[in-house]
Amino acid sequence: MRVVYWFRNDLRLTDNVGLSSAIANSSEVIPVYIINKSLFTSKLGVPRMGPHRMRFLLESLQDLQNGLREIGSELMVLVGDPSYAIPKITSEFEAEMVFCSSSQGTEEALILKKIRENIPVSEISDGYLLDPNNLPFNSADLPNVFTQFRIQIEKNLNIPQPIPRIQHIQTPPLSRCDVPTMEQLGLAAPVPHPKRIDDFRGGEHAGWIRLQHYCSSPERLGRYKETRNGLIGEYSSRFSAWLSIGAISARSIMKVVKEYEAVHGANDGSYWMFFELLWRDYFRLVCDKYGAKMFLRGGLKDKPSGDLNMSKFQSWCKGETACDFVNANMIELSSTGWMSNRGRQNVASFLVHEMGVDWRLGAAWFESMLVDFDVANNYGNWLYLAGVGNDPRPNRRFNTALQQAQYDPKSEYTNRWVEQK
Ligand SMILES: Cc1cc2nc3c(=O)[nH]c(=O)nc-3n(C[C@H](O)[C@H](O)[C@H](O)COP(=O)(O)OP(=O)(O)OC[C@H]3O[C@@H](n4cnc5c(N)ncnc54)[C@H](O)[C@@H]3O)c2cc1C
Known part of the structure; x- marks a missing residue:
């Protein structure tokens, strides 16, 4: 049986249960990744995927493609809507089934549901x-x-x-399909910031x-x-x-x-x-x-709070709030795609509890900017900080002045990022 393997958030060959299952249950596998075109839209007015995240994704796809080529296979990389693109590929290549790893989020579930209307899918927990x-x-x-x-x-x-690295995949003849560049996707490649902590x-x-x-x-x-x-x-x-x-x-x-x-x-x-x-x-x-509750304003507790105040939100994004400790973290984020866990907790608390802004805007900004954006971790942590998630404490409000005194007592970190403005 010929099958399509649809890579989602499992861009690896070691410990890839979904891909191993596709190989074990088929005679030929067509490895595919679809760069979802919805990533080029915006959510609550915030671009869904900023340049740091996109760069990281494209590099990861290139590495996966190199790895697949080394074992005699290929990775087809296309831009489109997976709910149309996957059935189109299966019909073009006369594949009988789609295998993929599980993925979180309601939009992801909807896409999978639509694909299932056209072709059987085996979704493997990952x-x-x-x-x-x-x-x-x-x-x-x-x-x-x-x-x-x-x-x-x-x-x-x-x-x-973990299961061992995949050593061989039987793939039908596929034409070479190079991973697009940032420029080909119409995006400017981010310039590495001299103060970044890692190249990621x-x-x-x-x-x-x-x-x-x-x-x-x-x-x-x-x-x-x-x-x-x-x-x-x-x-x-x-x-x-x-x-x-x-x-x-x-x-x-x-x-x-x-x-x-x-x-x-x-x-x-x-x-x-x-x-x-x-x-x-x-x-x-x-x-x-x-x-779906993970993404609602009232969160898991049906307790809505905060406004969609775009001017306050913009000042937070740009690192132009009344608190320089918050500003430093926000500047690091937009300059590099990274922020520490301590920083994330403080800026989230500040946006929600001091500025009175709807937590979903903050989550959308992190989704766009963070090189490590992850649906469950991002939305779970934002809900937690906003007091509408899984926190036994009623109000997780950080005193940013005390936090700065404890974690940045000589303002080394704050000056490192705020001074560069
Ligand atoms: C508002 C907010 C938003 C966040 N958004 C994300 C996100 O989009 N993606 C993301 O991966 N993490 C997110 N986190 C969690 C955490 O900040 C990061 O996982 C961590 O800072 C990543 O750095 P690290 O890999 O060096 O973590 P380490 O401290 O080295 O921890 C090792 C691993 O443990 C896990 N981990 C650590 N802290 C947490 C945590 N609080 N919640 C869940 N898992 C954790 C991560 O997988 C991490 O890689 C968020 C936290 C907050 C407060």
Whole structure:
């Protein structure tokens, strides 16, 4: 049987359960990626995909295409609406079925539904650390508080091993199909900022280099719990960028963390990496449980707040608010596509609780700008910060002056970004 493999957020050849399943259940596989043309539109007046994210995606596609070519295959890369493009390809190549990995978000689910009207689709669960089909509760009974979830999971922890890298794919003859450049897509390539903390090169290859580097030294992973709230330098792993696009998997990360522990011993740093990856799984499961509610103004609590005040929102985006600590983080974001977790918490709290702006605008800006944008993590964290998500505390309001005093006491970080204006 000939099948189409539709890559979504799983741009890798190692630990790719969906692609492995397509290979195992077919005689020929046509690997395809569709750059969704809706990415070139805007949401609440905000462009959906900014230049940093697009650059990272194109580099990741190029790396995947190189990897597929090395094993005698190809990656067809097209721009369009996947709900039309995928059935068109299956009919052109007389494929009988589509395989793909699971993806979060209501728009993604709608696209899949439309494709299913034309051709059978096998959607394989992907992207989680845990096995979502082997949890101690049903999706509907997921605890609404992270700690309760973690305690239940840790009672009988079972993380599936990553599966080996794919070595061969039988592909019918396909003409070469190069990945488009930023210019061909009508976008200006972002200029690397001299103060960036990382180049964030897209692709599985670069993701593995980062993973091996971060987990090779007790100075990095071993001290992760102490450094993770930092603002300058190598304070955290930055795995999120590659995770967001599936260039590396959470299970591969855990395997490397376990290898680190076998050499250097387990400590708070290595445990905390697992702890944070569990947060990531938690938000994915929250997204599965609540679906469309994740994107509503009133969130999971049906409690709308904040206005669509575009002028306040614009001043926040540009880093022109009354708070320079917030401004510094916002300038780093638009200049590089990156912001620390500490920064994200502060700017989100400031927009919602100090400026009274609708949290969905902030989430849309992050979606456009962040090199590591991830539906579940972004919307889950924004809901949490806005007080309409899974937070047991009624009001997670950050005092940005106190936060700056604690995390940037000499204003090194603030001056680094605000001075450059
Ligand atoms: C308002 C807001 C928006 C966010 N948007 C995103 C987003 O779009 N994409 C994204 O990946 N993360 C998002 N986060 C979560 C977190 O800030 C990033 O995952 C983290 O900063 C990425 O840096 P790192 O890979 O160096 O993380 P590390 O500190 O090294 O953590 C390792 C991994 O654990 C996971 N992780 C860490 N913190 C969190 C968290 N709070 N929630 C869920 N998973 C976590 C990530 O996968 C991360 O790569 C957001 C947080 C906030 C407060």
